[in-house]
Amino acid sequence: MKESEDKFFREISDILGHARDRAGKAINLVMVYSYFEVGKRIAEEEQNGDVRAKYGIHLIQDLSDYLTHHVGNGFSVTNLKQMRQFYLTYAQDQIGQTLSDQFKDLPAVSTGRKFVLSWSHYLKLMRIDDVNERHFYEIEAAKNNWSLRELNRQYDSGLYERLALSTDIEGMRKLAEKGQIIERSSDAVKDPYVLEFLGMEEKASYSESDLESHLIDNLQKFLLELGAGYTFVARQKRFTFHEDHFRVDLVFYNRLMQCFVLFDLKIGKLKHQDLGQMQMYVNYYDRYEKQDYENPTIGVLLCQDKDDAMVDLTLPEDSNIYASKYQLYLPDKEQLKKKLQQWTKELEGGENE
Structure with missing residues (x-):
């Protein structure tokens, strides 16, 4: 009887916990929508005739005093200016219409725009000048349910620039429109x-097993870095072929691609033998582990350094194997931005020829 009661109590607790979470999110969204309308009214009032010359300089201060007295705390001059900036940032955001299309069940403000994140998220997003980059992070934060801390981390790691640098002009447009x-x-x-979340020093001496252990210890953060759809399957996955034993360092499954993704960790510079070994791992999984309805296995060699020319020469063009570098520190975001700007000019120049 006690066990059934405990199960019943947990179920009721879960129901109330989920309801509380939904209520909290709903309240946050109501605040965001309200702040947009407040910002709109402030901007309109400031632009109304000669208001700026006559009393515009005191408008927000007077409004702050009034709201604090009649409504309560939370309406400082700084907060009201942020609401105004919120409206000015998103009022003309035409690209944001695609976000509205993805969240049809949410209401829209007077401009037709919809908002899906908390006020804290938008305070961060408003500081991103590039509208394409800003919209990308808004979509990804919404799709992946990023906390503010996770949003900050992905921004600091240059996720947008890293993805944009690996695509073409059309791919960059898709990043801004759909994430x-x-x-x-x-x-x-x-x-x-x-x-960088591993906390390992770049110049420190460590082995492949050390790197693997740190990744497992920080698996949740590693999954976040891997991206959408990844689930963890196994560590040091053993398989036997013709009485020889082999081990794959890390095995994941991507639900969106419906395929296994194998990771082999390499310290130092990648060698062509490493690529051949990964090709064998991928072939084994495709022949003996993959189901008929699943897509071909992906192999990723995670290395400190690589020779791209050697990789291209070793792997066939239709290979499902990739060599990716890893770094134990956050990249220089400004350098990434400059590199992306140069890359964009080159792509656009090629399109115009």
Whole structure:
């Protein structure tokens, strides 16, 4: 009887816990929508005739005093200015219409725009000047249910720039309109992977098993870095072929691609023998583990350094094997931005020829 009561109590507790979470999210969304309308009214009032010359300089301060007295705390001059900036940032956001299409069940503000994240998220997003980059992070945060901390981490790791640098002009447009779309095996792989969350020093001496252990200890963060659709399957997955034993360092499954993704960890520079070994692992999984309804296995060699020319020469063009570098520190975001700007100019120049 006690066991059945405990099960019943847990079920009721879960129901109330989920309801509380939904209520909290609903309240946060109501605040966001309200702040947009407040920001709109402030912007309109400031632009009304000669209001700026006559009393515009005192408008927000006077409004702050009034709201604090009649409504309560939370309406400082700084907060009201943020609401105004929120409206100014998103009022003319035409690209945001695609976000509205993806969340049809949410209401829209007067401009037709919809909002799906918390106010704290939008305070971060408003500081991103590039509208394409800003919209990408908004979509990804919504799709992946990123906390503010996770959003900050993905932004600091240059996720948008890393993905954009691996695609073409049309792919960059899709990033801004739909976020990361997993359609091909290459879409599920990044280069480089940023592993600063491991807390390992770049120049420290460590082995492949040390790297593997740190990745397992930080599996949740590693899954976040891997991207959408990944689930963990096994560590040091053993298989036997003709009485020889082999072990795959890390095995994942991508639900969006419906395929296994094998990771082999390499310290130092990648060798052509490493590529051959991964080819064998992938072939084994395709022949003996993959089901008929699943897609071909993807192999990723995670290495400190590589020779791209050697990789291209070794692997066939239709290979499902990728060599990706990893780094143990956050990249220089400004350098990534400059590299992306140069890359974009080159792509656009090629299109115009």
